[in-house]
Amino acid sequence: MNTKPIAKSEILKELQEYQNQDYKYESGRILGSMCTQAHPFAKEVFIKFLDSNLGDAGLFQGTKHIEDEAIKTIGSFLGNPEVYGNIVTGGTEANLMAMRGARNLAINEKGIKNGEIIVPESAHFSFKKAQDMLGLKVIHAPLDEEYRTSTDFVQDNINKNTVAIVGVAGSTELGVIDPIQELSDISTDKNIHLHVDAAFGGFVIPFLKDLGYHFPDFDFTLPGVDSMTIDPHKMGLAPIPAGCILFKDNKCLDAMAVDTPYLTYKQQSTIVGTRLGASSAAIFALMKYLGREGYAKLAQECMDNTNFLAKGLKDLGYDLVMEPKLNIIGFNHPQLSTEELADELEKRDWRVSMSKCPEAVRIIVMRHIKHENILDLLSDLKDIKNN
Numbered sequence: 001m002n003t004k005p006i007a008k009s010e011i012l013k014e015l016q017e018y019q020n021q022d023y024k025y026e027s028g029r030i031l032g033s034m035c036t037q038a039h040p041f042a043k044e045v046f047i048k049f050l051d052s053n054l055g056d057a058g059l060f061q062g063t064k065h066i067e068d069e070a071i072k073t074i075g076s077f078l079g080n081p082e083v084y085g086n087i088v089t090g091g092t093e094a095n096l097m098a099m100r101g102a103r104n105l106a107i108n109e110k111g112i113k114n115g116e117i118i119v120p121e122s123a124h125f126s127f128k129k130a131q132d133m134l135g136l137k138v139i140h141a142p143l144d145e146e147y148r149t150s151t152d153f154v155q156d157n158i159n160k161n162t163v164a165i166v167g168v169a170g171s172t173e174l175g176v177i178d179p180i181q182e183l184s185d186i187s188t189d190k191n192i193h194l195h196v197d198a199a200f201g202g203f204v205i206p207f208l209k210d211l212g213y214h215f216p217d218f219d220f221t222l223p224g225v226d227s228m229t230i231d232p233h234k235m236g237l238a239p240i241p242a243g244c245i246l247f248k249d250n251k252c253l254d255a256m257a258v259d260t261p262y263l264t265y266k267q268q269s270t271i272v273g274t275r276l277g278a279s280s281a282a283i284f285a286l287m288k289y290l291g292r293e294g295y296a297k298l299a300q301e302c303m304d305n306t307n308f309l310a311k312g313l314k315d316l317g318y319d320l321v322m323e324p325k326l327n328i329i330g331f332n333h334p335q336l337s338t339e340e341l342a343d344e345l346e347k348r349d350w351r352v353s354m355s356k357c358p359e360a361v362r363i364i365v366m367r368h369i370k371h372e373n374i375l376d377l378l379s380d381l382k383d384i385k386n387n
């Protein structure tokens, strides 16, 4: 550390140089990110609440009220406003809390010591962290021909140690929605916790439904769904970090609460101690400001661009892994390997990512990817195809 203070202007200049090395969403060339530019109003509110610490909520009772209201609002478009939960750092923390709550409840109520969870092959890697951090054994259910979890496998592999089963609504790689209704039936029948990871799909599916798109039920309207992850910092347009964990009842939160003797609240269930009130305030404000109509408009724009890109890819002779269900597309070149295709795109200054299951170049058509960016991308893909 420098001994003498350095002028702000000098520090800002140095920071600017570093920031210039970052890719920018507004370039429209980041194709593989589930995050995007936060909405300007959400950023404004976020800054206003930067000092609010929900880890010591007794000092920030107004902000705590905002968090509770945000939870109710999110619950309301996921089928139940009477849910319990927190605005957390992202989908990873939300999934960890869901698995920790389910595990602790199973220990308390069923005496299960060596807990197991069954997750789809398509589940996000946060469940690997749950395995490591919570000592849970993770069993992967294979996917069917539409890349959805095999409910037969789930049914057959539940045993006396199973503490949770997991379905995904908007898978990380392809945006696929698992058969949550069937998982709900299994969960009810076997009395096993069902967690739905809607980190990506949660802020899209309900609003596309408003517009007449058909999706099967995937949320708390199903009796077997016990908890859900939904990320405001993905399609919710909140500043990072903002995830959300919801529980149907507060038993799971109680089961993982630890005493916090020197704080203003007696107990804490979140993984993170000191935590942002700014995320809660930002998503609270943005949900009011955009309303269901605003989120529906956003979802529609992303789907229009997705469908336009999908058609363009097919017209050029690329192979789509499947017709997109949400605003995520997986595709391959008919001759090049996935890696070679990704390299060709990177050479042309596109930032792409690859899916593993199945192997494909993966594009998440977030709101920073505009129609004109897609035209440029298709032109480069035409060039790659012709060479």
Ligand code: PLP
Residues within 6 Å of the ligand: 034, 089, 090, 091, 092, 093, 095, 124, 126, 168, 170, 171, 172, 197, 198, 199, 200, 231, 243
């Ligand atoms: N769950 C799903 C389905 C995801 O797609 C992701 C991230 O892509 C996560 C969880 C983890 O979210 P985060 O990166 O916010 O921790």
